[in-house]
Amino acid sequence: MTDALVPLLLTLKIAVAATAIVLFAGVACAYLLGRYSFWGSQIIDAICTLPMVMPPTVLGYYLLVVFGRRGWIGAWLEKSLGIHLIFTWQGAVIASAAVAFPLVYRAARASLGSVDHHLENAARVLGAGEAKVFFRVSLPLAWRGVFAGTMLAFARAMGEFGATLMIAGSIPGKTQTISIAIYEAVQAGQDSVANFLVLLASLVCVCILAASGKFLQRQF
Amino acid sequence: MKLDVQLRMRLKAEDRLFQLEVAFQSAKSLIVIFGPSGAGKSVTIQAIAGLIKPDSGRIVLDGRVLFDSKSAVNLAARERNVGYVFQDYALFPHLSVAQNVAFPLEQSFRNGASGTAVEEFLAKFDLTDLRTSYPRQLSGGQRQRVALARALIRKPDILLLDEPLAALDPVLRGKTRGELLKLQQSFAVPMVVITHDPADVEAFAEDLIVFDIGKVAQQISIDSNRRASQVREVLGLG
Numbered sequence: 492m493t494d495a496l497v498p499l500l501l502t503l504k505i506a507v508a509a510t511a512i513v514l515f516a517g518v519a520c521a522y523l524l525g526r527y528s529f530w531g532s533q534i535i536d537a538i539c540t541l542p543m544v545m546p547p548t549v550l551g552y553y554l555l556v557v558f559g560r561r562g563w564i565g566a567w568l569e570k571s572l573g574i575h576l577i578f579t580w581q582g583a584v585i586a587s588a589a590v591a592f593p594l595v596y597r598a599a600r601a602s603l604g605s606v607d608h609h610l611e612n613a614a615r616v617l618g619a620g621e622a623k624v625f626f627r628v629s630l631p632l633a634w635r636g637v638f639a640g641t642m643l644a645f646a647r648a649m650g651e652f653g654a655t656l657m658i659a660g661s662i663p664g665k666t667q668t669i670s671i672a673i674y675e676a677v678q679a680g681q682d683s684v685a686n687f688l689v690l691l692a693s694l695v696c697v698c699i700l701a702a703s704g705k706f707l708q709r710q711f
Numbered sequence: 712m713k714l715d716v717q718l719r720m721r722l723k724a725e726d727r728l729f730q731l732e733v734a735f736q737s738a739k740s741l742i743v744i745f746g747p748s749g750a751g752k753s754v755t756i757q758a759i760a761g762l763i764k765p766d767s768g769r770i771v772l773d774g775r776v777l778f779d780s781k782s783a784v785n786l787a788a789r790e791r792n793v794g795y796v797f798q799d800y801a802l803f804p805h806l807s808v809a810q811n812v813a814f815p816l817e818q819s820f821r822n823g824a825s826g827t828a829v830e831e832f833l834a835k836f837d838l839t840d841l842r843t844s845y846p847r848q849l850s851g852g853q854r855q856r857v858a859l860a861r862a863l864i865r866k867p868d869i870l871l872l873d874e875p876l877a878a879l880d881p882v883l884r885g886k887t888r889g890e891l892l893k894l895q896q897s898f899a900v901p902m903v904v905i906t907h908d909p910a911d912v913e914a915f916a917e918d919l920i921v922f923d924i925g926k927v928a929q930q931i932s933i934d935s936n937r938r939a940s941q942v943r944e945v946l947g948l949g
Contacts, residue, residue, distance in 0.1 A: 612762045613801035615788040617815040618865060627814070631805050 495687050497664055498672035499695065505580055505655075505668060506648040509587035513644050516588075517595030518603075518637060522625060525603050543593035550589055551657025558585060558658065578660045583668065586654035591644035598640020602633035635707065642703045646696065712869065712901045713738045718758055718768030718778075722751065722925075729925045731755075733768075739917035739932070741895060742903045745946070746922025752905045753798075755922075756871040759903070760795045761788035773868055794867030794900070798874045800858040802846040808857050809833060809842040815865045828864065836860040851878050852887065863898055870895075870902045876911060888914040913942045921945065 520539055524532055542550050558565040558576045568574040576582035606629050614624045630637075652670040659666035661675060669692050676685035713736065720731045731751040744752045757763040759770055759777070767780040772793070777786050802811050813829045833839045836856045846854060855875065862870060875891065876884045888911065895902050904915055912919060916933045919942070931945055 607801070609797055609799065609801045610803060612788070613795070613797060613803075614814070616760050616762065616791075616793060616795040617861065618789045619814075620789060623817075627817075628803060 498669040502669040508584045509648040510645045512588045513592045513595045518599045521599030539596045547653025551654035583655045583659035587648035587651045591648045594644040595640045602636025606632045715771040718765035720765045737918040740901045741917040743916035744905045750922040760793045794862035794870040796858045796872045800854045812860045872904045
């Protein structure tokens with residue numbers, strides 16, 4: 492039974508890491524693209540949203556091209572830092588982060604965009620620098636939308652399958668996330684293992700939804 | 712205190728594009744900008760505060776150049792030391808009254824601002840009992856006091872008020888006019904008040920700047936002895 496917990500713990504580890512990355516990156520990109528409009532900002536906005544609509548295996552393929560041993564970034568990482576990402580849990584984090592990013596990005600853009608700009612202007616006239624405007628006014632007023640987006644991102648990262656399989660493979664204990672483990676158990680006819688994993692995964696999702704719902708409720 | 716404003720801006724109002732061209736100077740303590748909706752009054756004071764950048768022009772306050780398109784000077788709003796009271800007060804809804812008033816004094820990310828200065832101001836504006844309340848729990852008049860306290864705690868060089876009495880009922884308006892005048896004297900801060908209510912002009916104006924759509928139609932110095940009749944004359948009222 493503890494063997495069956497391994498994919499769950501691995502998935503949680505990967506999902507938490509990926510969510511932390513996209514929370515920071517998603518909010519940062521949403522802030523910059525929302526605040527500054529420049530030539531090409533609409534194209535960048537489209538690129539930020541793309542992973543949401545792209546088939547995961549297509550995205551996985553692109554990630555391989557970029558991060559693979561002979562890829563644009565992957566080759567550099569291997570040469571200068573000795574890091575390789577293929578078939579590692581870190582690679583799985585990148586795959587999950589890529590698919591989850593648009594969920595935080597779009598939620599953050601919508602939320603930050605809906606903050607009354609009079610309030611932000613009031614802060615500026617009262618002597619606040621842009622960092623203070625963001626952290627003391629914009630973000631606190633936008634946090635609920637960002638939080639909701641982050642929960643979705645976490646759920647998406649937990650369930651990531653296609654892109655993860657492409658870039659990280661399915662190595663038990665290292666990169667075999669719960670979704671992949673379920674798939675393989677079904678393929679191998681191991682029904683009891685599959686049942687257990689499915690139950691576990693469902694339970695975790697329900698708990699996360701319940702906890703985040705309660706948290707949102709408690710605020711007011 | 713001398714305020715010198717010259718600006719030109721292209722503005723879009725509904726479907727029309729119009730050119731705003733404003734030029735006025737004043738050394739008085741109470742300047743009233745009067746004119747119809749859409750004339751460009753709010754845009755003008757937003758430009759003075761640094762919230763909008765004019766296409767060209769020059770804004771000088773007490774010898775300090777806030778904006779000059781020719782020499783590419785455009786001070787950020789936070790550096791202009793201008794007080795601004797928005798029409799809807801723009802109180803931070805997620806902060807209490809005390810936190811709103813303390814906001815301008817906060818250093819970096821610390822929440823606790825100089826305690827005594829804040830308490831003094833809360834008392835001065837009769838807000839001590841409301842210090843832990845939130846803006847949504849306050850009446851219009853209370854919100855205005857918070858907005859004024861927050862704007863004045865930084866000791867601005869000038870206070871800009873966008874239709875400060877428009878959101879108040881007529882009875883409160885009369886009372887608040889008196890309070891604003893008292894404030895101006897006790898803080899010795901020059902005020903620029905935007906209004907479309909002739910009663911405000913009568914109560915406040917030492918210098919009256921009348922806007923027509925997109926420009927300053929006339930600027931008159933109001934003689935305090937003939938205040939009421941002069942205002943009526945200027946505004947073409949019976």
